Amino acid sequence: MHTRYTPTLLLVALLLSPFMLSAQDPGLSDILRKHRRAQADVTKLYGADTLRLKGVTVQQGQSYDFTLFKKSPDLLRYEISYKERNFVIIYDGKRGYYWSPDEPDRPVQIASGMQDLLLRQEAYFDGPLLNAGARGFAMNYKGLYELPDLPNPVHYIELRGTRGEGLMDVFLDSVSYLEVMRTFRPTEADTPLVTRFSDFRTVEGFTIPFRIDNSYHDQPLSQTRVIEADVNAGILGFFFELPKDKR
Numbered sequence: 001m002h003t004r005y006t007p008t009l010l011l012v013a014l015l016l017s018p019f020m021l022s023a024q025d026p027g028l029s030d031i032l033r034k035h036r037r038a039q040a041d042v043t044k045l046y047g048a049d050t051l052r053l054k055g056v057t058v059q060q061g062q063s064y065d066f067t068l069f070k071k072s073p074d075l076l077r078y079e080i081s082y083k084e085r086n087f088v089i090i091y092d093g094k095r096g097y098y099w100s101p102d103e104p105d106r107p108v109q110i111a112s113g114m115q116d117l118l119l120r121q122e123a124y125f126d127g128p129l130l131n132a133g134a135r136g137f138a139m140n141y142k143g144l145y146e147l148p149d150l151p152n153p154v155h156y157i158e159l160r161g162t163r164g165e166g167l168m169d170v171f172l173d174s175v176s177y178l179e180v181m182r183t184f185r186p187t188e189a190d191t192p193l194v195t196r197f198s199d200f201r202t203v204e205g206f207t208i209p210f211r212i213d214n215s216y217h218d219q220p221l222s223q224t225r226v227i228e229a230d231v232n233a234g235i236l237g238f239f240f241e242l243p244k245d246k247r
Contacts, residue, residue, distance in 0.1 A: 010171060011125070012104075019069070019187060027141070027242065028090050028139070028141040028157070029149060031141070031155050031172065031177070032129060032130065032158075034048050034177040035129060035130075035177045035179070035236040036126075036130060037177070038128070038176055038177040038178050038207060039126070039178070039206065039207055040162070040205055040206045040207065040233040041205035041206070043205070044205035044206065044231075046047055046229050048204075048206065048230070048232050049071060049072040049073075049125070049232070050069070050070065050071045050072070050113065050231070050232055050233050050234065050235040051068075051069070051070045051071075051125070051206075051229070051230070051231055052067065052069050052070075052228075052229070052233040052235065053066075053067070053068040053208075053226050053228070053229050053230075054066070054067045054068075054226070054227050054228040054229075055068075055210075055224055055225050055226040055228070056158070056173045056211070056224070056225050056227065056243070057222055057223070057224045057225075058222065058223050058224075059221065059222035059223075060222075062082070064080055064081060064082035064083075065080070065081045065082075066078060066079065066080045066081070066216070066224075067079045068184060069085055069131075069233070069235050069239065070123065070125055071125070071235055071240060072125035072238075073124075073125055073131075074091070074093050074120070074123040074124055074125065075090075075091065075092065075237065075240040076089075076090065076091040076119065076122055076123035076240065077089070077091075077111040077239060077240050078090075079224065084102050085100060085102050085118070086100060086102055087099070087100050088100070088101060089111075089119070090240050090242070091111075091120060091122070091123040092240050092241055092242070093123075093240075095110060095111065095116070096110070096111030096115060096116050096119035096120070097109065097110055097111065097242055097246075098111065099246060104243075104245075108242065108246045113211070115185075117165065117166055117172075117184075117186060118184075120165075120171040121168070121184070127179060128159060128168055128170055128182065129157065129170055129179075132159055135165070136162050136163040136164075136165050136229075137159040137160060137161055137162065137165060137168070138159070138160045138162055139158070139159055140152075140157070140158045140160070141155070141156075141157055141158075142157065142158055143155075143156060144174060145171070147171065147181065150171075150173070150180060150181070152174050152175045152176075153174045154171040154172060154173060154174060154180060154181070155171065155172040155174055155177075156169065156170075156171055157169070157170045158170075165185070166184060166185060166186040166187070167186075167187070167188065168182060168183065168184050169182065169184075169192070170182050176200075178197070178200055178207060178209075179197055179199070180197055180198070181194065181195065181196050182194075182195045182197075183195070190192055191216065191217055191234045192216075193215075193216055193221075194214065194215045194216070195212060195213070195214050196212070196213045196215075197209035197210040197211070197212055198211045198213075201229075203229040203230070203231060204230075204231040205231070206231050208226065208229050209226070210225065210229075211223070211224070211225055211226070212224040212225040212226075221238070
């Protein structure tokens, strides 16, 4: 039986404290350090705590506009406009919720299962590798691999959830050290959701993928194009909380 991914949440796939290292992988710390430097100019790295992205996602022949807000370490808010209707998805650091502001009488839905896992992972401000151990993942470096359609070999890093967070495979380009592909599955038996990142651009010292492609069972699911990106947009914490009338 295959896991079914909620269509709205397929948009979720967009961005060194203690972590668990395998004793035979002494080079992993160096790979992670280079990955961190590839993500952002070191002079700006520790001063940024918010990110705002605007763009368009095409999914199953339909397109919708979105604005994504993220705040360090793990807060997230999506605002989606689809066929003159608006939807909001948030992750407040503990749980995920989604609702439609156009339907004030409709109750908020609480994310659970696969939905909750995807929201939690997308909320990671620094991506899945940094602080992985603190988030409940054991990390294992699998070596250099060559993958179809990628010009350079990739560093393959496996993340196994120790508290029910599922399994992730993260692939870093061996030249740029940017994350170019990620797979996720709740259990070993599930077919993975595959996400590819490309069209990297520098915005205020940070390297951001402006194209994100999702596939499942080798079939395309969605393509996201970022149109605008802002770092340190001055987003306050309450923006990632449920409105009082929805609590």
